[in-house]
Amino acid sequence: MNLFFSLKHFIKAGYFNGHRVHSPNIFNFFKYSIFSKEKFDYSLAENSYKDFLNSDISIDTLSVGAKGNGEKISKKISNIAKSSSSKGKYGRLLQRSVYFLKPRKILELGTSLGIGTLYMASGNLESKIISLDACTETQKIANNNFQKLNINNIELINSNFDDKLNEILIYNNDIDFVYVDGNHTYESTIKYFKILSENLNQNSVIFFDDINWSKGMTRAWYEILNNKKSIVSIETSRMGIIFLNPKLTPKYYCTRY
Numbered sequence: 014m015n016l017f018f019s020l021k022h023f024i025k026a027g028y029f030n031g032h033r034v035h036s037p038n039i040f041n042f043f044k045y046s047i048f049s050k051e052k053f054d055y056s057l058a059e060n061s062y063k064d065f066l067n068s069d070i071s072i073d074t075l076s077v078g079a080k081g082n083g084e085k086i087s088k089k090i091s092n093i094a095k096s097s098s099s100k101g102k103y104g105r106l107l108q109r110s111v112y113f114l115k116p117r118k119i120l121e122l123g124t125s126l127g128i129g130t131l132y133m134a135s136g137n138l139e140s141k142i143i144s145l146d147a148c149t150e151t152q153k154i155a156n157n158n159f160q161k162l163n164i165n166n167i168e169l170i171n172s173n174f175d176d177k178l179n180e181i182l183i184y185n186n187d188i189d190f191v192y193v194d195g196n197h198t199y200e201s202t203i204k205y206f207k208i209l210s211e212n213l214n215q216n217s218v219i220f221f222d223d224i225n226w227s228k229g230m231t232r233a234w235y236e237i238l239n240n241k242k243s244i245v246s247i248e249t250s251r252m253g254i255i256f257l258n259p260k261l262t263p264k265y266y267c268t269r270y
Contacts, residue, residue: 036262039245046113047106047247047270055105058131061158065094065126075148090126090154097151099129099194099222102270103252107192107220110254111136114218116190120181121145122174122205123195123222127155127167133192134164142167143185145177146195174205182212189214194222199229203236206255210242213257221253238265 034040045051068090075085094100099107111119111133117140119133124146134142144167146152152169159167170177174196182188191209193202202221209219224234234253238246244263245256249270 034266036245036264038261039247039256039264039266042110042113042247043266043268046110047249047268049109049113051109053105053108053112054135055108055132057135057162057164058100058104058108058128061126061131061162062094062098062100062128064158065098065128065154066091068094072150072154074150093151094126094128097125099125099132099192103222103249104129104132106249106252106270108132108136110218110220111140111190114190116140116188116218118143118185118188119190119192120185120188121192121194122178123193124148124152124155124169125194126151127158129192129194130155130167131159131162131164133190134159134166138166140166140190143170143181143188144168145170145172145174145181147171147173174201178205178208179212182208186214189217191217191219192222193219197223197226197230199233202230202233206233206237206240210240210255210257215258215260217257219255219257221255223251224248224253225251 034043071087071089073085074088107129115137119140119142121130121142121144124130124144130142130144149171152171156169193205221234224230237243237255242257243255244259245261246265247254248267
């Protein structure tokens with residue numbers, strides 16, 4: 014974790030519960046997504062997470078991303094769940110955001126065990142999800158769990174992001190919600206934002222996880238903030254959210270979540 018970023022964020026964070034947010038659309042996003050008081054059923058994702066934590070099974074995972082070298086490493090499913098799952102309040106934020114925004118099609122970069130995928134699928138079963146990951150074995154675990162839960166709105170693609178991202182966007186021009194949770198390097202994050210912002214429709218929103226994970230991720234986030242295509246940006250201590258809609262009033266919000 015980038016401690017300097019976390020301290021800086023804590024000092025400047027405001028807009029709790031949407032206070033002082035003047036844009037009606039963004040105020041509603043704060044009120045009904047980030048700080049929603051509505052009761053939601055998070056059980057699909059959270060019961061699955063608990064099951065994975067209790068698993069003694071080990072699988073051969075592919076080492077990719079910021080610390081990866083392309084080799085296979087044996088890991089317990091329980092350890093993967095602890096370190097790689099979109100869980101807790103940020104998983105819940107994803108579910109509420111999908112529920113509020115009701116996207117037609119969601120793209121997830123980084124399936125892992127599919128916990129974040131389940132949160133988003135639970136937000137709106139009418140939204141189709143395409144989830145991309147290079148690790149075959151974790152996707153098998155995720156897919157088996159989706160089938161067990163009878164979740165049918167998720168399509169899994171086993172590939173590196175760089176090999177498939179452009180193709181997916183070409184053949185799925187109705188993607189309007191993207192969750193980036195993988196390959197946490199400065200270079201890759203900037204690259205993916207450039208590709209996404211140039212190919213998504215103007216009503217799209219992009220969620221970046223782990224913006225405080227390293228100095229490189231923090232640098233990438235600040236660069237994205239200053240990009241002219243980032244119309245509205247919302248920064249939490251861990252997750253960054255970008256709205257591309259040029260009809261919105263441009264604004265950067267730093268909120269304590």
